Amino acid sequence: AREAFAPGALLLRGFALPRAEALLAAVEAVAEIAPFRRMVTPGGFTMSAAMTNCGTAGWVTDRRGYRYQAEDPESGRPWPDLPEAFRELAEAAAAEAGYPGFAPDACLVNRYEPGARLSLHQDRDERDTSYPIVSVSLGLPATFQFGGPKRSDPVRKIALGHGDVVVWGGASRLNHHGILALKEGAHPRLGRQRINLTLRRAL
Numbered sequence: 001a002r003e004a005f006a007p008g009a010l011l012l013r014g015f016a017l018p019r020a021e022a023l024l025a026a027v028e029a030v031a032e033i034a035p036f037r038r039m040v041t042p043g044g045f046t047m048s049a050a051m052t053n054c055g056t057a058g059w060v061t062d063r064r065g066y067r068y069q070a071e072d073p074e075s076g077r078p079w080p081d082l083p084e085a086f087r088e089l090a091e092a093a094a095a096e097a098g099y100p101g102f103a104p105d106a107c108l109v110n111r112y113e114p115g116a117r118l119s120l121h122q123d124r125d126e127r128d129t130s131y132p133i134v135s136v137s138l139g140l141p142a143t144f145q146f147g148g149p150k151r152s153d154p155v156r157k158i159a160l161g162h163g164d165v166v167v168w169g170g171a172s173r174l175n176h177h178g179i180l181a182l183k184e185g186a187h188p189r190l191g192r193q194r195i196n197l198t199l200r201r202a203l
């Protein structure tokens with residue numbers, strides 16, 4: 001099922017289901033090399049979602065700011081390679097949405113437990129925001145908030161569940177968005193967790 005949800009954005013419900021197990025095995029392999037950690041914002045708050053990365057660049061935040069960097073600040077080593085399963089899924093989803101040939105170089109992996117949230121923000125740390133972002137939801141469902149180019153624009157709420165994929169490009173690429181506090185629950189494969197992959201062209 002495909003749903004155009006804003007100009008340039010396409011929701012593909014269940015698109016990742018056939019590959020969910022391969023994606024989760026790859027997440028586990030990434031987290032063995034670069035463990036999930038809760039990062040600190042420039043304002044000094046510890047984020048409630050835990051994060052890790054894979055690919056040539058990883059998104060990080062600390063007291064100095066937000067940025068992409070080639071090394072994991074915890075280990076000083078390069079981030080793990082982007083798993084083939086991530087690349088293939090991103091390419092296939094982007095093609096469905098009208099962005100053929102999408103070749104991500106970075107994936108931020110977010111892990112939410114009940115109570116964790118992500119406040120309304122824009123993604124603009126990427127060098128070229130004309131590339132789309134492919135996001136994959138796994139595990140517990142979440143309520144996604146989607147606003148407009150201004151922080152004060154009205155927001156819509158959309159439920160995102162296990163296997164749902166959204167491709168964000170074109171006019172929606174710089175819209176504000178966030179995740180409401182995750183509700184308590186138990187997913188058959190992931191237990192009390194939601195995992196989100198955001199596949200990007202960062203550099």
Ligand code: MD3
Nearest residue numbers: 110123133135168172173175177196198
């Ligand atoms: C809309 N992650 O990591 S994915 C993020 O579920 C982030 O963890 C959320 O926002 C999560 O930055 C939401 C959906 C998403 C990702 C990127 C977008 C929506 C977007 C970029 C532009 C517009």
Ligand code: FE
Nearest residue numbers: 121122123177
């Ligand atoms: Fe975001």
